[in-house]
Amino acid sequence: MKRITILTGHYGSGKSEIAVNMAIQEKLDWLIDLDIINPYFRSRSVRALLEGNGIELIESTIENAAGSDLPFISPKGSRPFVKRDIHAVYDLGGTQHGAKVMMQFRDFIKHPEDIDFLVVVNIFRQETDSAEKIIKMVHELEATSQLRVTGFINNSNLMEYTDESMIEAGQRIIFEASEALKRPIVYTYIEEHVKTTKVFAGDNKVLIRHLAKQWL
Amino acid sequence: MAKVLMKGNEAMALAAIKGGCDAFFGYPITPQNEIPEYLSYHMEENDRIFVQAESEVAAINMVYGAAGAGARVLTSSSSPGIALKQEGISYIVGSELPCVIINVMRGGPGLGGIQPSQGDYNQITRGGGNGDYHMMAFAPETLQETVDVVKESFDLADYYRNPVMIAVDGLIGQMMEPVDIDKAIPKRDLPEKTWAATGESGKRGSRNKIVSLHLDPYDLEKHNLKLKEKYDKMVENEQRYEMISTDDAEIILVAYGSMARIARSAVKALREEGIKVGIIRPITIWPFPEKAFVDLPESVHTLLTLEMSLGQMLQDVKIVNQGRYELAFYGRAGGVVPETDEIIEQVRKYVGGKK
Structure with missing residues (x-):
């Protein structure tokens, strides 16, 4: 994998859960939460878990103000772009509005080859249930972030109801967008409870839900 | 239709469209912003009306006006925003108009915080506005139940000519769950809104007026007793658990x-x-x-x-x-x-x- 992964997509596509899973599974150094859209279910709720895994969490909030919905972005978010020994995942807020925060780092990105800018897609979200809508979203994300999308993550799921056929359905639709835009499916995330022996597009990863509470 | 994965706020917004909502008037506040955001795109697509008002007070009074004209109307807010709407709610009840109000509750009192709470129970069930009034209030547990009661609320509001509130805490608004948005819900037989002030009523020889002012105390007491009959009917027929x-x-x-x-x-x-x-x-x-x-x-x-x-x-x-x-x-x-x-x-x- 590239040294830096930036996760973008529609809200509710599963970016934050994937960021946490990726940071732990790939033993990354930093998780940078740049979500200025979502007030709840943020990576800050798993700070202890991340720290226990040796991952530093850079939050998009003011210290001791976890309940704040001020759109604050840590200036430390720029560091992985210039310090090439930091392996990091960025978790952006949903839609093109959430992706806009990348603009401010544009001048620091000297090594675009270090970066994967990936769009997380769940086709069971209304706003990304067709290749046409996904392609439109990619263009919007690129326009506001000023970054080129390098690939897709298939995270098609209906939570506890997810089965193999839903992941396949997701792959079919995302593949259409992937073909049209010539960007690969880089990962498929599969919820831990899904029974499958199939190999899906890209690297196949297990998704454990850390942000949703046990009773949700 | 098959299930889709939705965030609570989006699901309530879509359910309102499915429930036949003609117009939305609201003002943003966390943690319910996805409702106006979603409706700002999708109401127009469905030839409905969406207005972001200049304040909560303006929004509830737009609801009052549109409901008086016979439309199916929605507003949404969160606890302190709902507090601001109380005067309008009391007027809407007093004028016997239907509307649906979504309250995605956050911590209080005052500006409080943006995390989930159920602290509006008294505000909702005891009324924050003046006078002897009540409104039906649903407090659903899952997104499917939330979607179902939002859709049904428009019928219930029309049936009783009274506001209906959907009261969820911030978690229900922000969480994600699979929902079947087209699941069938109970329908009511609803009479035509012959009371609506549509500008056409004069043609029938008398004018429809939307009023909550009754200066004669005996007249106002009669009005109160008429409202009470509706509340008694709700207590008898609408308890759900x-x-x-x-x-x-x-x-x-x-x-x-x-x-x-x-x-x-x-x-x-x-x-x-x-x-x-x-x-x-x-x-x-x-x-x-x-x-x-x-x-x-x-x-x-x-x-x-x-x-x-x-x-x-x-x-x-x-x-x-x-x-x-x-x-x-x-x-x-x-x-x-x-x-x-x-x-x-x-x-x-x-x-x-x-x-």
Whole structure:
């Protein structure tokens, strides 16, 4: 994998859960939460878990103000772009509005080859249930972030109801967008409870839900 | 239609469109912003009206106007924003107009915080506005139930010519769950809105007027008694609740919304240990489901009320209990959501009854 992964997509596509899973599974150094859209279910709720895994969490909030919905972005978010020994995942807020925060780092990105800018897609979200809508979203994300999308993550799921056929359905639709835009499916995330022996597009990863509470 | 994965706020917005909402008037506030955001795109697509008003007060008065013209109208806000709408709500009730109000509750009082809470129970069930009035208030537990009651609320509002509130805590607004948005819901036979001020009523020889002003006290009392008849009908016909594992229960938890979800997971764990605990889950918080408390099994000794507030629904439980069972309470406030283990620990205190 590239040294830096930036996760973008529609809200509710599963970016934050994937960021946490990726940071732990790939033993990354930093998780940078740049979500200025979502007030709840943020990576800050798993700070202890991340720290226990040796991952530093850079939050998009003011210290001791976890309940704040001020759109604050840590200036430390720029560091992985210039310090090439930091392996990091960025978790952006949903839609093109959430992706806009990348603009401010544009001048620091000297090594675009270090970066994967990936769009997380769940086709069971209304706003990304067709290749046409996904392609439109990619263009919007690129326009506001000023970054080129390098690939897709298939995270098609209906939570506890997810089965193999839903992941396949997701792959079919995302593949259409992937073909049209010539960007690969880089990962498929599969919820831990899904029974499958199939190999899906890209690297196949297990998704454990850390942000949703046990009773949700 | 098959299930889709939706965020609570989006699901409520789409459900409103499916429920036949003609117009939305609102003003942004966390944690319900996805409702106006979603509607700002999708109302126009469906040839409906969306207006972001200049304030909550303006929004509720736009609702008042549009409802008076016979439209199916929605507004949404969160606790302090709902407080601002109270005057308008009282006028809408007084003028016997239908509308649906979504309240995605956050911690209070005052500006409070943006984390989930159930602290508006009194504001909702006791009325924040003036005068003798009530409105039906649903407090659903899952996104499917939320979608279903939002759709049904438009019919209920028209049926009673009275506002209906959907009261969820911030978690229900922000969480994601699969929903079938087209699931069939009960429909009412609704008469034509011959009372609406459409600009056409003069053609029938008399003008329709939307008023809440009655200067003659006898006339106003008559109006109040007419409204009371509607409230009595709602109390008789619209109480909704779910009884969960209560048949042999010794301890019954009383909880709604997200708190009921946590209670459910606590009951599951406690039942595995053989502890006989169940849940009364109010689905309407007004009318309060007093019928649920009438015929409880002889095994019951304690009712433990659980809230994400500090003893508001507890007052209603006291009223319906009439001294029959021991009452206990546990609540968190300010946006703190209890963990399942915390609830389990509370229940354990009451196993075996009063020592």
